[in-house]
Amino acid sequence: MKKSITLFFLLVIICAAYSQSSVRQKTLVQKDSIKKSKMGIQIEEKKLDSLVTVLGVFKPFKKAAHASYYADKFNGRRTTSGTKFDNNKYTAAHKKLPFGTKVRVTNEKNGKWVIVEITDRGPFVKSREIDLSKRAFMDITSNRGSGGMLVTIEVLSK
Template sequence: MKKNILIIAFVLLVTALVSFSNDTKSGFVRKASLYDTVKKKDSLQLLDSIKKSDSIRVADSIANLKTKLYKKNVEASHYSDKLNGRRTASGQVFSNKKYTAAHKTLKFGTKVKVTNLANNKSVIVTINDRGPHTRGREIDLAKRPFLDISHNNGRSLLRVSLEIVE
C-alpha cells in the first residue's frame, strides 16, 4: 500500500515538473498563427529591414503602383497607444509611428494600400501583426497611417478599401 502511494506521488511530481515548459508566458508576446510565413531560420532582421521608404505615405505615386483589390467597404481601426514597445506577432517591436498594420490572414510583410472611402486618401502599410480581435473589423492600422487618411482626427472607425500592392 505504501509502495503504491509513493509511486503515485512520484508520478504526480514528474508530471507537474514536465508540465512547466521553457516558453515565456509574458503578457506582451504573441504566438504566431498558422498563416504566418516566418520560419525559425528567418531572422527578425529581415522583417526589420523593411525600409521606411517602402511604407511611407505617398500621395500621387500610389496611383502608379500595381495593386489588386482585396476587399472593399470594410472597417478599419487603430492601435491603442499602450501597445507601443510591445512585440507584434511577427516579432517586431510595435510603434504607432510606423506604417504597419494587423490583419487576421494576410502574410507578414504584405504591402497593403488602404484607402479611406470618405475622402479617397490612401496609405501603404506593411502587415506585421495579427488582429483585429473585434468582430466586424478587417484591419488595425498603427495610429500614424490611420490619422493620415482619417477625416476626423481618428476618433472613430473608418470605412476603407484594401488593395494588395504587387
C-alpha cells in the same frame, strides 16, 4: 607664465577638436541628403515607399472594410511577427494576410490613402477587418476624433 601659455594651447586644442566634430556632423547630414538625391527617388515617410507603386500593381482585396487603430498602450510591445510595434510607423494588423505584405488602405470618404506593411495579427473583433498604426490612421482619416472608418484594402502584387 608657462602655465598661462599651456592653458592657452590647451584651450586652442579643445576649440579645434570641437569645431572639427561639428563640421563632421554637418558633412554627415549633407552626405545623407546627397545619397538620396543620387538615387533619383524621393522617399516619403508618409507613404511607405514611393518605389513600391512603380514595382507592382495593387489588386483589390476588400471594399467597405472597417478599419481602426492601435491603442497607445501597445506601443513598444512585440507583434506576432516578432518586430517591435511603433505607433509612428506605417504598419497594420490583419487576420489572414502574410507578414510583410504591402497594403494600400484608402479612406472611402475622402480618397486619402497610405501604404502599410502587415506586421501583426488582429483585430480580434468580428466587425473589423484591419488595425492600422495610429500614424497611418490619422493620415487618412477625415475626423480625428473617430475610432474607425470604412476603407478599401488593396494588396500589392509584384
